[in-house]
Amino acid sequence: xxxxxxxxxxxxxxxxxxxxxxxxxxxxxxxxxxxxxxxxxxxxxxxxxxxxxxxxxxxxxxxxxxxxxxxxxxxxxxxxxxxxxxxxxxxxxxxxxxxxxxxxxxxxxxxxxxxxxxxxxxxxxxxxxxxxxxxxxxxxxxxxxxxxxxxxxxxxxxxxxxxxxxxxxxxxxxxxxxxxxxxxxxxxxxxxxxxxxxxxxxxxxxxxxxxxxxxxxxxxxxxxxxxxxxxxxxxxxxxxxxxxxxxxxxxxxxxxxxxxxxxxxxxxxxxxxxxxxxxxxxxxxxxxxxxxxxxxxxxxxxxxxxxxxxxxxxxxxxxxxxxxxxxxxxxxxxxxxxxxxxxxxxxxxxxxxxxxxxxxxxxxxxxxxxxxxxxxxxxxxxxxxxxxxxxxxxxxxxxxxxxxxxxxxxxxxxxxxxxx
Amino acid sequence: xxxxxxxxxxxxxxxxxxxxxxxxxxxxxxxxxxxxxxxxxxxxxxxxxxxxxxxxxxxxxxxxxxxxxxxxxxxxxxxxxxxxxxxxxxxxxxxxxxxxxxxxxxxxxxxxxxxxxxxxxxxxxxxxxxxxxxxxxxxxxxxxxxxxxxxxxxxxxxxxxxxxxxxxxxxxxxxxxxxxxxxxxxxxxxxxxxxxxxxxxxxxxxxxxxxxxxxxxxxxxxxxxxxxxxxxxxx
Numbered sequence: 001x002x003x004x005x006x007x008x009x010x011x012x013x014x015x016x017x018x019x020x021x022x023x024x025x026x027x028x029x030x031x032x033x034x035x036x037x038x039x040x041x042x043x044x045x046x047x048x049x050x051x052x053x054x055x056x057x058x059x060x061x062x063x064x065x066x067x068x069x070x071x072x073x074x075x076x077x078x079x080x081x082x083x084x085x086x087x088x089x090x091x092x093x094x095x096x097x098x099x100x101x102x103x104x105x106x107x108x109x110x111x112x113x114x115x116x117x118x119x120x121x122x123x124x125x126x127x128x129x130x131x132x133x134x135x136x137x138x139x140x141x142x143x144x145x146x147x148x149x150x151x152x153x154x155x156x157x158x159x160x161x162x163x164x165x166x167x168x169x170x171x172x173x174x175x176x177x178x179x180x181x182x183x184x185x186x187x188x189x190x191x192x193x194x195x196x197x198x199x200x201x202x203x204x205x206x207x208x209x210x211x212x213x214x215x216x217x218x219x220x221x222x223x224x225x226x227x228x229x230x231x232x233x234x235x236x237x238x239x240x241x242x243x244x245x246x247x248x249x250x251x252x253x254x255x256x257x258x259x260x261x262x263x264x265x266x267x268x269x270x271x272x273x274x275x276x277x278x279x280x281x282x283x284x285x286x287x288x289x290x291x292x293x294x295x296x297x298x299x300x301x302x303x304x305x306x307x308x309x310x311x312x313x314x315x316x317x318x319x320x321x322x323x324x325x326x327x328x329x330x331x332x333x334x335x336x337x338x339x340x341x342x343x344x345x346x347x348x349x350x351x352x353x354x355x356x357x358x359x360x361x362x363x364x365x366x367x368x369x370x371x372x373x374x375x376x377x378x379x380x381x382x383x384x385x386x387x388x389x390x391x392x393x394x395x396x397x398x399x400x401x402x403x404x405x406x407x408x409x410x411x412x413x414x415x416x417x418x419x420x
Numbered sequence: 421x422x423x424x425x426x427x428x429x430x431x432x433x434x435x436x437x438x439x440x441x442x443x444x445x446x447x448x449x450x451x452x453x454x455x456x457x458x459x460x461x462x463x464x465x466x467x468x469x470x471x472x473x474x475x476x477x478x479x480x481x482x483x484x485x486x487x488x489x490x491x492x493x494x495x496x497x498x499x500x501x502x503x504x505x506x507x508x509x510x511x512x513x514x515x516x517x518x519x520x521x522x523x524x525x526x527x528x529x530x531x532x533x534x535x536x537x538x539x540x541x542x543x544x545x546x547x548x549x550x551x552x553x554x555x556x557x558x559x560x561x562x563x564x565x566x567x568x569x570x571x572x573x574x575x576x577x578x579x580x581x582x583x584x585x586x587x588x589x590x591x592x593x594x595x596x597x598x599x600x601x602x603x604x605x606x607x608x609x610x611x612x613x614x615x616x617x618x619x620x621x622x623x624x625x626x627x628x629x630x631x632x633x634x635x636x637x638x639x640x641x642x643x644x645x646x647x648x649x650x651x652x653x654x655x
Contacts, residue, residue: 186555323553336589352586372557384563385553389630409603413594
């Protein structure tokens with residue numbers, strides 16, 4: 001890291017945070033508040049701070065001091081990453097970019113007064129508010145399961161302690177035991193995610209508990225990269241994975257966390273681990289801000305501004321934008337378009353046309369990586385897919401290995417793009 | 421491949437001008453619903469659709485021609501499917517423009533939709549009954565991308581580094597601005613010309629790599645020049 005102007009500005013930011021009155025020092029400057037420090041929020045905060053060169057006061061509200069990326073958390077389950085490899089802090093954003101990082105929960109938005117309320121008391125004023133809160137779960141989505149059961153039947157779909165718990169449960173499975181997954185309905189965070197997770201669990205079990213079984217109850221008739229995953233499961237984990245799709249009653253499911261049973265289309269099974277991934281909706285603050293319609297927050301494709309409020313922007317999983325899958329890559333891509341538009345609106349800087357892209361890599365087994373990607377453009381109606389590609393079945397081992405190595409390179413790239 | 425060549429000219433006609441957006445939706449699905457009235461006598465689509473005189477049209481995008489089990493297709497369409505014809509916006513448009521010109525011997529006794537707008541609209545309507553790219557990212561596109569033709573005077577273009585800085589944010593999702601190169605190569609401090617040549621080689625699909633072909637494929641010459649100017653000295 002070279003010493004430059006950003007470092008100097010960063011020092012001012014830290015002092016401001018120390019006085020816990022960042023708004024006072026920032027008086028006169030336009031203020032951007034970002035809620036949520038993941039792929040959408042951290043990227044947006046960083047780009048606005050970096051490119052405005054101190055002209056905009058940026059506050060990032062994120063409850064966690066240590067952020068675990070959901071992407072690559074399956075690789076932790078599979079033993080390919082340590083938990084510390086997917087842990088990140090906000091120190092560089094504060095120190096080198098002058099962002100006021102506030103570790104607290106945003107508990108409400110007053111759109112008339114243009115302030116965000118904090119759980120710890122007080123509120124933060126904004127000229128432009130960017131919400132990137134990720135997902136929450138729909139109550140009652142899986143019969144017998146609610147958030148209070150998450151220690152018995154983890155979702156592990158927000159990375160961190162849940163992921164650690166699920167991994168511990170997998171490692172403690174009895175010989176020949178059963179791992180069950182209840183897969184979510186569309187749309188949900190990371191379309192290939194549940195199926196990469198199945199691959200990673202199968203990998204761990206093949207190494208440690210080869211007679212164990214995996215059952216997946218899925219309310220959908222098909223899923224992303226389906227032929228690639230099914231080919232991989234047959235090649236690497238023969239006979240281990242039983243995927244029960246919609247056609248076979250995979251959507252008619254209930255669980256009993258106390259008895260550790262899963263009932264699929266009337267048939268009850270005793271299981272040792274049950275990973276329940278319920279139906280999803282936008283992170284709660286989006287609903288509290290009144291920018292949701294149904295489960296998600298509709299946005300304009302050109303700049304990710306909310307259709308309900310031109311001074312609020314919604315990024316990533318929480319947004320309803322059109323064709324982009326809910327992924328970290330998508331959120332990061334949307335954040336840059338949004339950052340450019342917000343900076344333009346507040347300082348008059350040049351606003352360039354929106355361009356979006358996404359790639360999702362998945363690991364099936366050691367050195368067996370696959371990917372799907374697309375480019376998207378803004379249309380008056382939505383973000384629309386214009387081009388794309390997907391890995392092919394039957395690819396040779398060298399290409400699959402290169403694809404995996406590329407995903408590791410991407411992880412280093414996107415996390416440095418988010419956290420500096 | 422040859423199927424897509426045949427239909428490119430038809431697809432180009434269907435694109436209409438727009439003032440603020442370069443990208444076009446496939447068409448207007450609402451208007452397409454009205455156009456679909458002409459098809460309804462034979463084809464069903466939507467919840468509970470079944471094969472009737474013609475096959476149902478749920479999930480038709482990305483499907484091989486004559487690809488539904490349990491429907492008695494003409495030999496002509498079966499042959500087309502076996503030769504690699506898949507239904508996408510471009511092939512569907514060519515087919516419904518003049519079914520018999522596209523597949524001699526098809527049993528679809530329909531004289532065709534001559535108005536490109538009608539075709540675009542009905543295709544947009546049908547697109548809603550196939551996989552959604554939000555859920556299945558590899559599903560068919562829902563819009564046509566901006567066409568960027570290659571200019572012979574490419575290397576002469578002076579890139580705008582400010583525009584390049586903005587565009588670069590798409591690159592830095594994977595390529596680190598500090599120049600790390602594990603798994604993904606470094607792209608900083610290249611001579612402008614090398615950068616431009618490499619990007620055009622991806623754009624023209626001479627260099628293999630699906631992500632880079634996709635990203636470069638939609639960059640204009642000015643944009644590639646702007647990126648070269650920025651990455652040459654990204655401070």
